[in-house]
Amino acid sequence: MRIGTYRKVLAQPGIGPLMLLGFFSKIAVVAIPVVMNLGVVFGLDRGFGAAGLVIAVWTVGVAIGGPLQGRMMDKYGVRPVLGVSLLGQLLFWELGPSMSYGVLTASAVACGLLNLPGFAIVRLRLAVGVPEERRHTAFALDAMTSNISYMVGPALGVTIATAISSDVSMRGLGLVVGLAGAGLWLLNPQVRDAAKTVDSTPPKVPVRQWFKGALIPVLAATTATTLATAGYETAIVGGLRDSGQVEWSGLVLTVCGLCSLIGALVYGSLKKPPLPAAGIAALVGVTTLLGGFATGDWRWLCLAMVLPAALCSPAFAATASAASALAPVGARGLVMGCYSAALTLGNSIGAPLSGAVLDARSPVWAFTVIGLASAGLAGLALARGAYLARSDVKENRAAPALADTPA
Missing domain, CATH: 1.20.1250.20 (MFS general substrate transporter like domains)
Known part of the structure; x- marks a missing residue:
């Protein structure tokens, strides 16, 4: 590192x-x-x-x-x-x-x-x-x-x-x-950007100029990540309660926190991000499914949660970095405010959804529903981002040809 x-x-x-x-x-x-x-x-x-x-x-x-x-x-x-x-x-x-x-x-x-x-x-x-x-x-x-x-x-x-x-x-x-x-x-x-501090009036950026295109997949990936983390924390407590080991909940959640710290430390030391933000978010959702196979024993649950916990901080870092890069001058604060709202939305969905599934079915289903919902949302964001990237490449290739076309 x-x-x-x-x-x-x-x-x-x-x-x-x-x-x-x-x-x-x-x-x-x-x-x-x-x-x-x-x-x-x-x-x-x-x-x-x-x-x-x-x-x-x-x-x-x-x-x-x-x-x-x-x-x-x-x-x-x-x-x-x-x-x-x-x-x-x-x-x-x-x-x-x-x-x-x-x-x-x-x-x-x-x-x-x-x-x-x-x-x-x-x-x-x-x-x-x-x-x-x-x-x-x-x-x-x-x-x-x-x-x-x-x-x-x-x-x-x-x-x-x-x-x-x-x-x-x-x-x-x-x-x-x-x-x-x-x-x-x-x-x-x-x-605010240093170049704009001399002029006290920042440029006015229309909403349609920034709230479109690549930003929406980033916000979706952000919500997917917080949905997974808030949901699997609830599922961990519910699973250990059902198996009569609720007293170990604090330890398991602490292990998740430490794994998340290590994941962020490793991610930040890399020369460049290995995957797009939505790709890392999708991995958080997919690996959350592992928790459903280990709800009967707190030791196996600790092991099962290593991957999703280690990936969640890199996912947050990647989405925050992507959102900041897409924010135009004059609307950075507004874009990052929307990013914060996307975080809040995921938190407000994840825990209640996980709790509702716990009450209706079982801890296995809670991990399954949370993992699939998170992976599905992030997967859609990843597909949308890839589509937009391909469209940009096609437009860039077509531009010189159009410019050379005789009138």
């Missing part, structure tokens, strides 16, 4: 501090669903169904707010967007413990709309601040920090809520969001 490639990425101006601040903001953001869940269950003494509704409306807010925040960053830069986001987040997490269930549910939509855009800021900065030949390495590093945040954030939120109180967990989350957001505001990373 060429670890030196990571040093070259981190040596880019401002990238090191950005990755650190982005990491803390990611820890806070990924902990939000579990902290909201426990705030409703413990703090308001409501059921998990009521908690699920709060998380669902928050997710809707995030899906809508991501592209809107991205568009605002295209027009005005990072600081104005962060300022509004920080104000909304601090108000929500400070007042949240004292809200009634109805007020909390309504406010969760606003919390999602004004979600701290740490993920988007990091990806936008990497897209404009890292040379193209090192961009897949940069996004692999981003995937690694995201992976660690998913391992740390929810666990920390649960620990504080159960050991102290859900109120402390909510206000503590608000503190972390505030500190991370303030750090990003002070750093003020440049997320």
